[in-house]
Amino acid sequence: MEALIEPFGVVFVQRALWAGVLVSAICAIAGTWVVLRGMAFLGDAMSHGMLPGVALASLLGQSLFLGAALAAGAMAAGITALGRSRRLSQDTSIGLLFVGMLSVGVILVSHSASFAVDLTAFLFGDVLAVRERDLLHLGLSLAVALVVATLGHRAFLALAFDPRKAHTLGLAPRVAHAVLLGLVTLAVVASFHVVGTLLVFGLLIAPPAAALYWARSVPTIMLGATAFGATATVLGLLVSWHWETAAGATITATAVLLFFASASTAALRRRAVPRRTFRPPEPAHRSEERSVTP
Secondary structure, eight states: OHHHHGGGGSHHHHHHHHHHHHHHHHHHHHHHHHHHHTOHHHHHHHHHHTHHHHHHHHHHTOOHHHHHHHHHHHHHHHHHHHTTOSSSOHHHHHHHHHHHHHHHHHHHHTTSTTHHHHHHHHHHOOGGGOOHHHHHHHHHHHHHHHHHHHHTHHHHHHHHHOHHHHHHTTOOHHHHHHHHHHHHHHHHHHHHHHHOHHHHHHHHHHHHHHHTTTOSSHHHHHHHHHHHHHHHHHHHHHHHHHHTOOHHHHHHHHHHHHHHHHHHHHHHHHHHSOOOOOOOOOOHHHHHHHHHOO
16 A cells, blocks of 8 residues: 555655646547547647747747747648648648648757757656646646637537538537637647657547547546546556656556556447347237237
8 A cells, every 4th residue: 555655745746646637637628529520640740740849949948838839839720721722631731731840840959959858858758847837837728628628519519520510500610620729739738748749649549538438428528538547647657656667658558558448348348238129119900909819
């Protein structure tokens, strides 16, 4: 029991725990829509598209958070603009911007004397170095994500299942898509300095995908994804403490393992519980014949 409690008696591990829980909630809100709409490639591209902003901010000595936000915002705007072209599919637009932004970012980072250190921190983050100011930023980001998800729930839901119906209902699917891109951008920007861009994608996808096997409504999926993410944070920090592994990567790997555990459990449950076969009602004239049959 002491082995489970001991790590969380350290101040920086406590901050890492709170940061992981807040990131899990933010990623659960945005990631649920990413999973439901099949936008996984977009999430991956957004997480890497921040590199130019982060690299430029690092070279100029400015806020990395602000640089990441500007770069991610520019990429979201570019995806929205290119998405209006009838000649290019959305995947093609995302791929072009993904490669372009990543290339520019690497070029900028290569001018830094601490190239390897800067790039490693960007890709993998450092959850154990979270400060109280970072927790405040994450709390504010979570509040904004909750407001956006609540106000846009109806439009997001219609957009996820039938964009044409969303247009018919006057829900402005293009505007809803742009706002949803902004929500994903917020989740990626708020989370990258905690677990890094390569790993934030795992928290954005794995917990909502795991919750999808057990939930029947969007809010329930979000709550389940938050629970899976928080569990991955606790277990990941424990494993990282005792095995001396990278904390952010361990948390993300745990989230992915929880997804496979959830999928396997759901599959076993379906096999254990027999499916009910539907028996159509017996025609009325036959029941009448039975009633008069001696």
